[in-house]
Amino acid sequence: MAETATDTLARKDKSGKVISGGHLVAKGLKNEGVDTIFTLCGGHIIDIYDGCLDEGIRIIDVRHEQVAAHAADGYARQTGKLGCVVTTAGPGCTNAATGIATAFRSESPVLHIGGQGALTQHKMGSLQDLPHVDMMAPITKFAAGVRSTERVADMVSMAARECFAGAYGPSYLEIPRDILDREVPVEKAVIPVAGRYRASAKSIGDPADIEKLADLLVKADKPAILYGSQVWMARGHEEAIELVRKLNVPAYMNGAARGLLAPGDPHYFNRTRRYAFDNADVIVIVGTPFDFRMGYGKRISEKATLVQIDMDYKTVGKNRDISLGLVGDPGAILKAVLDAATGRSDTGASKRAGWLDELRAAEQKAADKLMPLFLSDAAPIHPYRVAWEINEFLTDDTIYIGDGGDVVTISAQAVQPRGPGNWMDPGALGSLGVGTGFAMACGLAHPQKEVLCYYGDGAFGMTAFDMETANRFGAPYIAVIGNNSAMNQIRYGQISKYGEQRGNVGNKLGDVPFSKFAEMLGGYGEEVRDPGEIGPALRRAREAVRRDGKSAVINIWVDPNEYAPGTKAQTMYK
Numbered sequence: 001m002a003e004t005a006t007d008t009l010a011r012k013d014k015s016g017k018v019i020s021g022g023h024l025v026a027k028g029l030k031n032e033g034v035d036t037i038f039t040l041c042g043g044h045i046i047d048i049y050d051g052c053l054d055e056g057i058r059i060i061d062v063r064h065e066q067v068a069a070h071a072a073d074g075y076a077r078q079t080g081k082l083g084c085v086v087t088t089a090g091p092g093c094t095n096a097a098t099g100i101a102t103a104f105r106s107e108s109p110v111l112h113i114g115g116q117g118a119l120t121q122h123k124m125g126s127l128q129d130l131p132h133v134d135m136m137a138p139i140t141k142f143a144a145g146v147r148s149t150e151r152v153a154d155m156v157s158m159a160a161r162e163c164f165a166g167a168y169g170p171s172y173l174e175i176p177r178d179i180l181d182r183e184v185p186v187e188k189a190v191i192p193v194a195g196r197y198r199a200s201a202k203s204i205g206d207p208a209d210i211e212k213l214a215d216l217l218v219k220a221d222k223p224a225i226l227y228g229s230q231v232w233m234a235r236g237h238e239e240a241i242e243l244v245r246k247l248n249v250p251a252y253m254n255g256a257a258r259g260l261l262a263p264g265d266p267h268y269f270n271r272t273r274r275y276a277f278d279n280a281d282v283i284v285i286v287g288t289p290f291d292f293r294m295g296y297g298k299r300i301s302e303k304a305t306l307v308q309i310d311m312d313y314k315t316v317g318k319n320r321d322i323s324l325g326l327v328g329d330p331g332a333i334l335k336a337v338l339d340a341a342t343g344r345s346d347t348g349a350s351k352r353a354g355w356l357d358e359l360r361a362a363e364q365k366a367a368d369k370l371m372p373l374f375l376s377d378a379a380p381i382h383p384y385r386v387a388w389e390i391n392e393f394l395t396d397d398t399i400y401i402g403d404g405g406d407v408v409t410i411s412a413q414a415v416q417p418r419g420p421g422n423w424m425d426p427g428a429l430g431s432l433g434v435g436t437g438f439a440m441a442c443g444l445a446h447p448q449k450e451v452l453c454y455y456g457d458g459a460f461g462m463t464a465f466d467m468e469t470a471n472r473f474g475a476p477y478i479a480v481i482g483n484n485s486a487m488n489q490i491r492y493g494q495i496s497k498y499g500e501q502r503g504n505v506g507n508k509l510g511d512v513p514f515s516k517f518a519e520m521l522g523g524y525g526e527e528v529r530d531p532g533e534i535g536p537a538l539r540r541a542r543e544a545v546r547r548d549g550k551s552a553v554i555n556i557w558v559d560p561n562e563y564a565p566g567t568k569a570q571t572m573y574k
Contacts (some may be wrong), residue, residue, distance in 0.1 A: 019148040021180035022047025024189055025113065026055040028156030031194035032111075034084045036075060036444060037270035038068040038437075040095075042088020044115025044128070044177045060444065060473055062437075064093050069099020069468040071436025073108045073170075077438075078399075078421060078445040080235050082160055083110040088127025089117060093135070098431055103170045103387035105313075106255075107233060109163035110170040111156070112136070116145070118178035136172035141165065143172040149182040154190040164201060167312035168233055188564030204336045208365060212324055213284070213307055214340035214526065217247055220282040220305075221351035226273070228288020229255035229427070230311050236331020237420045240286070243338045248352045250276060250359050254288055255427060259417030262396075267433040269414065271366035272359050278514035280304050287311065287330050290319040291428055309333055309366035374414060380559040381531045383407045386482055389534040390454060393542075394418060399442045401425070403435025404456025405489030407482030409564040411454055421450060435479075443475025450542070458487045458509060467551050468521050476523070476551040478541045485509045486562035492563045493570055496515045514555040523550030529557050 003425040003487075025048045029037070036058040039045070052059055062068045067084045076083030081105075087096045093114045100161060114136075115127030120303070138145040144164035146155045152175065159171035161204050204210055219225055231240050237260045244251045244267045252273045253260055261268035277283060277300045286309045290297035297320025300306060307324045316325035326333055374388035387410050387546040394400060396418040402425045417423040424442070426434045435453040442451045460481050487507040495503030515525030524544030526537045534556060541552035 007484075011458050012227065017117045017186045018183040019189055020047055020051070020183045020185050021152045021175065022049070023051035023054060024149065024152035024191070025156060026051030026057060027178070028153035029057060029111075030055045031153070031157065031192060032160045033081050033194075034111075035081075037084045037086050038071040038075070038441075039061060039086040040065050040068055040088070040092060042092050042115055042128075044088045044117070045086055045180070047180045048086055048113065050489050052061070054115050058444075060440070062467070062469045064463060065095035066099050066433060067437040067440075067463050067469070069096040069110070069112065069439045070102065070431075070434045070463075072110045073099060073103040073106070073436035074424065074434075074441030075445055076108050076110055077102070077233065077424060078442055080233070082163060083108065084113065086113045087115070089115040090130050091133065091564070092128070093132045097136070097139065098433070099437070100136065100170050100172070102429045102431045102434060104141075105429040107168045107230060108170065109168040111159055111163060112140070112170060112172045113156075114172065114174050115180070116174045116176040119147070119176045120178060125309045132174045133172065134466060139170070140167040140172045143174075145174040145176070146179055149179050149184045150189050151543050152179065152189070154192060154203055156194060157192045161198065167310070167315065169194060171395055178219075201329060202332040204332045205326045205328040207336075209324060209326050210336045210340050211335065213326065214337050214344065216282050216305060216307065216324070217249065217284075217337070218341050218344045218346045219348050220322050221348045222280045222283070222355045223247075223249045223282040223348075223352065224250050224252065224276040224280040225255065225284045225286065226288065227257040227260055227286050228251045228253075229257055230287025231260065231330045232256040232420060234287070234311065234330050236329065236334060239331040239335040239338070243334045246338060247341060247346075248349065248356065252276065254293065255425065256421075256423065257287070258423035260420050263416040266356070268550060269359055269363055272362045274299065275362050276359060277292065277304070284309065289295070289315045290530060293428065296320065324468075327559065347542070370413060377531055378559065379529065379531070380557055381529070381534070382518065383410045383482055383484075383558045383562055384413065385531045386480075386534060386556055386558060387411040389531075390413045390452070390480060391539065393535065393538045394452070395450060398422065399449055399451045400426065401435050401438045401442070401451070401453040403438070403453055404432065404459040404482065406492070406564050406567050407456045407484065407488070407558060408459075409489065409566055413564075431529055432456070432459040435459060436463040436466045436470070439477040439479075440470040440475050443470060443477055444473065447474070451475075452480060453477060454480045454482065455482040456488070457485060457512065457514070458482050460514060461509075461512075464514075464517060467517070471521055471523065471550050476545050476548065476549055478538070478545055478554045479518070479551060480538070481514050481553065481555045483512070483514065483555055484559050485511050488560060488563065492567050496570075515553050518551060518553035521550060523548065524552040525555070526553075527557070
C-alpha cells in the first residue's frame with residue numbers, strides 16, 4: 001500500500017520533536033497560502049506569533065481589532081487569497097465582529113482565529129471568557145472550537161475550506177490558551193499537506209443551462225449584463241470582459257466589480273442602468289443578490305428574460321422570480337457560455353449595435369445633466385465637485401476606497417476606477433470605518449499602487465488612529481475627507497421626518513481640522529475651502545506621500561445641506 005503524506009511525516013519525525021499549538025496554527029496558515037496576519041496582541045494568542053515568525057508569515061499589529069478585521073477582509077479582496085485576523089478573547093473578538101460581519105455580507109474569505117481561556121478553566125469565569133463560537137456563528141459560514149492540540153492545523157484547513165465553499169465568506173476558529181500552548185509530538189499532529197485536499201471549485205452547473213443562456217444571448221436584440229462583486233472575488237473578470245466584447249453586450253458593474261472595464265471602453269456603461277433594465281429583452285445578473293441595492297429585483301422590467309448567475313444556490317431566485325438560474329463559478333460559467341455561443345448564428349448582432357448606440361446617447365445625456373454639479377464653484381464646496389476632482393485625480397494604478405455615508409454615495413456618481421480591483425467599498429452591511437483597514441491592506445498587497453481613501457468625517461473619526469499603523473508598516477495612503485460636520489445621510493431623513501428643530505439631534509459633529517492629524521503622525525495635511533484648490537491639494541498630497549513615506553490628509557469642507565439623490569429619496573430603507 002502506498003505511503004500517505006501523514007505516514008511520511010511520522011516516519012521523518014520519530015526523533016522526539018515536539019510542536020506547540022501556536023506553531024501548528026502557523027503551519028496550517030502557511031499551507032493555506034496566508035502570508036500576512038492582522039492582529040492586536042493578547043495573552044491568549046502570543047504563541048501564534050512565535051509560530052508565524054518561524055513560518056515567515058508577516059505580522060501586522062494594529063491599534064483596534066475592528067481595523068484588523070477590515071484589513072484582513074481588504075487583503076482578501078485585493079489578493080484573491082484567504083485573509084486572516086487573529087484576536088485575543090473577549091473584547092478582542094467583539095471588537096472584530098463588525099469587520100467579520102462586513103466580510104460576511106460582502107462574501108469575502110476571511111479566517112478569524114480567536115483566543116479563549118484554558119479548557120481547564122471552562123465555565124469558571126476566566127479572563128475575557130465569552131461564548132465566542134455562539135456569537136460568531138450567525139455572521140460566519142463556519143464557527144467552531146478546537147479541542148485538541150493535535151487537531152489545530154487540521155481545523156485551520158477545515159475552516160479555510162469553508163471560506164471558499166460556494167459563495168465566499170468568513171470562518172471563525174476559537175482556540176483555548178492551553179490548547180495553543182501545549183506541545184505534542186510532531187508525528188501525532190494532523191497536518192494536512194498543502195495542495196492535496198482541496199477540490200476544484202470551477203463548476204459550470206448544468207451544461208444544458210449553459211446552452212440555454214448562449215442561445216438567449218445570440219438571439220437578444222437588447223441584452224444587458226450586470227457584473228457584481230463575485231466576478232472580481234472569484235477572479236472571473238477576464239472571462240467576463242471577453243464575453244461582453246465578443247458578443248457585443250453592454251455591461252454594468254457594482255461593488256467590487258467596478259473597474260472591470262475602464263471608462264471609455266465601448267461596452268462600459270454606468271449611468272443608464274435603470275434605462276437598460278426598463279428596456280432590455282435579456283438581462284443577466286452575475287454575482288450580486290437582489291438585495292436593497294437592486295431594489296430587491298423590483299427595478300427590473302417584468303417583460304425581460306431574467307437570468308441570474310451566482311456562486312450560492314440559495315441566492316438564485318431570492319426576492320425575484322427569474323427565467324433561468326445558474327449556480328457555479330462566474331468565470332467558468334461565462335467562458336462556457338461564450339464557447340457555446342461561438343459559431344452560432346448571431347441573429348441579434350445588427351440590432352445590438354443600435355442598442356449600444358442608444359445607451360451611449362442616454363449615457364451622454366445623463367452626464368451632461370450632472371456636469372453643472374461636478375463643476376460647481378459654490379462655497380461651501382458642493383460634494384459633487386469633490387467627487388469630480390477625485391475622479392480627475394485617479395490614475396490607472398490608483399485604488400479608490402469609499403468609507404462613509406452621503407459624501408461617499410455621491411462619489412459613486414463620478415468616480416470611475418481605471419482597472420479591476422481599483423474600487424473598494426463596505427458592501428451590503430454599510431459599515432463605517434472600513435477605510436483605514438482597507439487602505440492599509442491595499443498598500444501591503446500592492447506597494448507599487450497608489451491608494452486613496454475618501455472618508456466622510458464621521459467614518460474617519462472611527463478608525464483613523466490606525467493610519468499610524470499604515471505608516472509604521474510602509475503602507476502610506478492619501479486620505480480625503482468630505483467634512484460636513486455631520487452624519488448627513490441620516491440627518492436628512494431626520495429633518496424630513498421631524499423638522500429642523502429636532503432633525504439635527506444625534507447626528508451633528510464638531511468642526512475638526514483633520515489635516516492636523518496627518519501632521520501629528522509626521523505626514524502632510526491641508527484644509528481646503530475653495531473648490532479650485534481641491535485638485536492642487538490632491539497633487540501636493542501625492543507628492544508628499546511619495547517623498548516622505550507618510551499618509552496625507554486633505555480635509556475638504558463640503559456643504560452640509562447638499563445630499564445624494566438616494567438619500568433624498570430614502571431608497572436605502574425602501
